[in-house]
Amino acid sequence: GRNGAGKSTLLNLIVNRILPTNGTIKLGNDDINDNDAALTQFYLMSEVSLYPKHVTLKQMWEMADLSYGSFNFNRA
Structure with missing residues (x-):
């Protein structure tokens, strides 16, 4: 997608680097917010x-x- 489309924001939401202001993000039926078992399935490399x-x-x-x-x- 183009710059500003929200790609990095979505990835950061998925790995709990930033938290959603509303709604939930789920892996299957499980909410990933503060869910260590779900979060161990993700890795997001940072440029920083x-x-x-x-x-x-x-x-x-x-x-x-x-x-x-x-x-x-x-x-x-």
Whole structure:
């Protein structure tokens, strides 16, 4: 779609980066707002880095483990 059509807004709504002002977003019959089980099925990469430039990859993994738990360091 063209610029301003709402593509990024829709994607950000789906992954709970922004919350709808009304209505709901569902995955099947489940509301995805604050629904960790549903949200684990989505990943939206951002153009903006979430980490400061001085953070190492190992530190990013440690932050992911603290945030989400069960991070597989060997697989990463």
